[in-house]
Amino acid sequence: MDSILVRGNGPLSGQIPIAGAKNACLTLMPATLLSEEPLTLTNAPRLSDIQTMTELLQSLGAEVSRLQDGKVIAMSSHVLDNNTAHYDIVRKMRASILVLGPLLARTGQAIVSLPGGCAIGARPVDLHLRALEAMGAQLELKEGYVHASAPKGLKGGQVDFAFASVGATENALMAATLAKGTTILKNAAREPEIVDLARCLRAMGAQIEGEGSSSITIQGVDRLYGATHQVVTDRIELGTYMLAPAICGGEVELLGGRIDLLSAFCEKLDTAGINVSESAKGLVVKRKNGEIRAVDVTTEPFPGFPTDLQAQMMALLCTAEGTSVLEEKIFENRFMHAPELMRMGANIEVHGGTATVTGVKKLKGAPVMATDLRASVSLILAGLAAEGETKVARVYHLDRGYEHVVRKLRGVGADIERISAA
Numbered sequence: 098m099d100s101i102l103v104r105g106n107g108p109l110s111g112q113i114p115i116a117g118a119k120n121a122c123l124t125l126m127p128a129t130l131l132s133e134e135p136l137t138l139t140n141a142p143r144l145s146d147i148q149t150m151t152e153l154l155q156s157l158g159a160e161v162s163r164l165q166d167g168k169v170i171a172m173s174s175h176v177l178d179n180n181t182a183h184y185d186i187v188r189k190m191r192a193s194i195l196v197l198g199p200l201l202a203r204t205g206q207a208i209v210s211l212p213g214g215c216a217i218g219a220r221p222v223d224l225h226l227r228a229l230e231a232m233g234a235q236l237e238l239k240e241g242y243v244h245a246s247a248p249k250g251l252k253g254g255q256v257d258f259a260f261a262s263v264g265a266t267e268n269a270l271m272a273a274t275l276a277k278g279t280t281i282l283k284n285a286a287r288e289p290e291i292v293d294l295a296r297c298l299r300a301m302g303a304q305i306e307g308e309g310s311s312s313i314t315i316q317g318v319d320r321l322y323g324a325t326h327q328v329v330t331d332r333i334e335l336g337t338y339m340l341a342p343a344i345c346g347g348e349v350e351l352l353g354g355r356i357d358l359l360s361a362f363c364e365k366l367d368t369a370g371i372n373v374s375e376s377a378k379g380l381v382v383k384r385k386n387g388e389i390r391a392v393d394v395t396t397e398p399f400p401g402f403p404t405d406l407q408a409q410m411m412a413l414l415c416t417a418e419g420t421s422v423l424e425e426k427i428f429e430n431r432f433m434h435a436p437e438l439m440r441m442g443a444n445i446e447v448h449g450g451t452a453t454v455t456g457v458k459k460l461k462g463a464p465v466m467a468t469d470l471r472a473s474v475s476l477i478l479a480g481l482a483a484e485g486e487t488k489v490a491r492v493y494h495l496d497r498g499y500e501h502v503v504r505k506l507r508g509v510g511a512d513i514e515r516i517s518a519a
């Protein structure tokens with residue numbers, strides 16, 4: 098297994114290009130199942146999760162080609178010859194559950210392995226299943242698989258989400274585009290990735306209103322057509338790299354960055370003493386006057402502070418002036434980076450869903466272990482400003498969600514390299 102070596106190397110300067118959003122692409126790709134005509138995605142990120150989704154769609158009979166070094170994904174589901182998403186693929190990536198809604202809507206039958214939990218939580222899919230039932234699907238759980246059927250097709254209905262689940266909203270939104278009649282999604286998730294999915298579905302001929310609000314109305318249509326869609330900028334990659342100059346000092350321009358994707362996060366950066374300004378090419382980030390101040394953070398569904406940036410923000414707050422309280426309200430086990438940061442000298446106390454971080458002058462490099470995708474990059478961020486060398490093991494987590502991390506950070510002066518396991 099590869100590792101990444103990082104050495105504190107002073108302030109950063111230069112530009113970092115931000116890729117298309119992993120979490121948009123992972124819901125845009127299954128949308129191909131809804132139409133017999135080709136769907137092409139541009140600005141796609143080059144990530145192992147995208148390859149996993151590619152293999153899953155191909156296993157269902159879709160044609161999927163990754164072109165132009167993976168930045169373009171050309172898909173066609175003209176013929177679907179398999180309705181089962183097998184456990185061996187689904188267990189590798191939970192977003193596989195997002196084939197359930199479109200496959201059921203298009204073919205009337207879908208057999209999808211339950212994804213199972215992951216490092217950050219149990220990750221149930223009950224809200225996905227209730228939503229499809231509200232559209233007339235018959236569901237049966239057998240030997241770890243969801244057997245969903247709608248022999249006469251799905252019908253419009255009202256879905257009241259108990260929690261604004263991103264994935265459940267995406268599954269229901271895709272399924273509703275081909276249901277007979279009108280579907281209303283109440284307490285729907287509002288993430289930019291859902292807005293991006295709605296725009297793509299509309300380009301395919303779907304009739305959707307209200308995306309980005311907590312109430313989405315979909316008028317079902319008989320069929321969808323082909324389209325070409327540009328994947329929205331990855332706000333989590335953006336926020337992650339915005340923290341690099343915040344932690345190290347210096348000034349970095351994030352190409353393609355947009356403040357509207359991360360307003361709650363940018364407000365917290367401002368309170369912590371970081372200046373974020375818009376440029377012609379994206380966002381420019383630098384410290385206001387040298388000191389980082391402690392700030393409290395609570396993760397919430399969009400437009401609140403994103404849970405996917407909690408670990409990275411903790412890395413910044415480890416050397417802030419004062420004490421910060423971070424509350425993780427979305428997942429039940431998303432502080433696994435804390436013990437690793439403590440190995441680097443951070444002063445963190447975790448009680449349940451709350452982490453209290455008391456800033457220290459400087460972290461010290463140490464061998465640490467990546468435990469999940471976002472934790473792994475928070476350890477790299479911490480290593481960028483630590484004294485000495487940090488070795489982050491198990492970086493395969495990184496490859497799931499960050500393309501060319503070493504190249505992007507070296508490009509702004511970081512002392513970082515990837516070493517392959519012997």
Ligand code: EPZ
Pocket residue numbers: 120121123192218219220221222223224225226260261262263264265286404405427428429470471498
């Ligand atoms: C999406 O996961 C993202 N993944 C996650 O990003 C992100 O952290 C999460 O949304 C929250 O923003 C993708 O888009 C592929 P949820 P998802 O359904 O859809 C509970 C990353 O690092 N829940 O909004 O699984 C669930 O257990 C990943 O890129 C139910 O109880 O998130 C969790 O506690 C990690 N029942 C909470 O809701 C359900 O049926 C949020 O889940 C569904 C969810």
